[in-house]
Amino acid sequence: MDAPKFPTFRPLYQQIKDLLLERIASGEWSPGTYIPSEAALAASYDVSVGTLRKALNELVAENVVIRQQGKGTVVATHDTDRVLFRFFNLWRHDGERGLPVSRPLGRKLRKATADEARDLGLEPGAKVIHISRVRDLEGVPTLVEQITLEAARFPGLEKDPEVLPNTLYHLYQQRFGQTVAHADESLVAVAASAQDAEHLDVQPGDPVLQIRRIARDYQGTPIERRISTVTTRHYGYFNQL
Amino acid sequence: MDAPKFPTFRPLYQQIKDLLLERIASGEWSPGTYIPSEAALAASYDVSVGTLRKALNELVAENVVIRQQGKGTVVATHDTDRVLFRFFNLWRHDGERGLPVSRPLGRKLRKATADEARDLGLEPGAKVIHISRVRDLEGVPTLVEQITLEAARFPGLEKDPEVLPNTLYHLYQQRFGQTVAHADESLVAVAASAQDAEHLDVQPGDPVLQIRRIARDYQGTPIERRISTVTTRHYGYFNQL
């Protein structure tokens, strides 16, 4: 009946979780690093092992760390299939899935458009890097991606890796210390533009799926804006509820 | 290096979880029921409270039960907003969301098509109930739904509730004891058919989003097949990764 009380205290395990996440986000424990054992961490924070486990298990649920019996606890990287497929939801209509092969279309450093600045939380006119590419699935052009990144976070990316790898998120993480931890996607159906139609081997005006993604780091700050235009002849966007 | 071993044992808490889920799926604890307390259940299964908590917490994570401090543990129902929005992912482009209002188009008992039988796991030619309706969002027709149900699971639904409620899943649960626990969705972009175009106030051939959903019960058995055709002028399908 009362108004909801402001939480007067924060459970100890959540405080520990915040501390652990901070050490990960700060780069003290970079992706791929094995962090100290439960026992060692519990002792260092002067809490029980159970409390520390509860904190770690929440980080597991959020895909921040991976625990393996006998080995230890490692900060999640973007090179495992598990993490990879988390950000790739296109399945063939018969239920199979294949990894895409990318063909570059262009890459340049320029000023952000109004939309890009809004989505990335930047000042209007801030410098961004724009990447566009086509991705083939089993040899069939299926996807056109328009990617925008804040230039300050990815210094030199407009030129430097002469050939971009297929999985960009791994590159972001390894080369620039930028880890994509979450992403929001919004899907709409649109008519294919002339350019997209050509790349995707469809007719201009044909219906295509447009996926607008904003990828964020551990703290929720936007890192990448990605607009994918997909022909859904052979593939569909799959989601589990 | 070795081939992955077949799990020689199943943790106790998972066995308990299975037993609890079975009592829920069987209807012994129907949705809305408060199940016995941790202490009582732990005693009845002769396990520790901690083990029983771990089993229950997994059911919480799977949205099967809801726990409330001081009250108890209740089997989840389809009448709370939380569960409701889990199966409704359309957001307005400005970030708001409104609940839809439904207008019936038709309802009949007939034989399943080949596609319907496959999706629902039925014999070819089995009896199904087909429902079609238009849903308005803030007064704007936005969605056409084609729903197919196995007739045997929903006896009389082709006629009985003269007026269908807005939220069908609650009806399935209350009237027929059929609880939608999970769902798979596959999204594609298609050209609007003449009929859909008329209902959605778009031109035939205009791009629309098609959502093919198969809803399943606790055991994963298909309950409902739903094809939603959506105009994405004002709304988009939102997903968090």
Added chain:
DNA sequence: TACAATTTGTGCGTATGTATA
């Protein structure tokens, strides 16, 4: 192959705090 050390996973028990009726 055998064994030991390390690390996480499972399971038990207890005490105390907080929310609800």
Added chain:
DNA sequence: ATATACATACGCACAAATTGT
């Protein structure tokens, strides 16, 4: 206030997986 139920926190013992000796 009291009783009930879940939430938090502590501690311990042993099992299972991994790695190195």
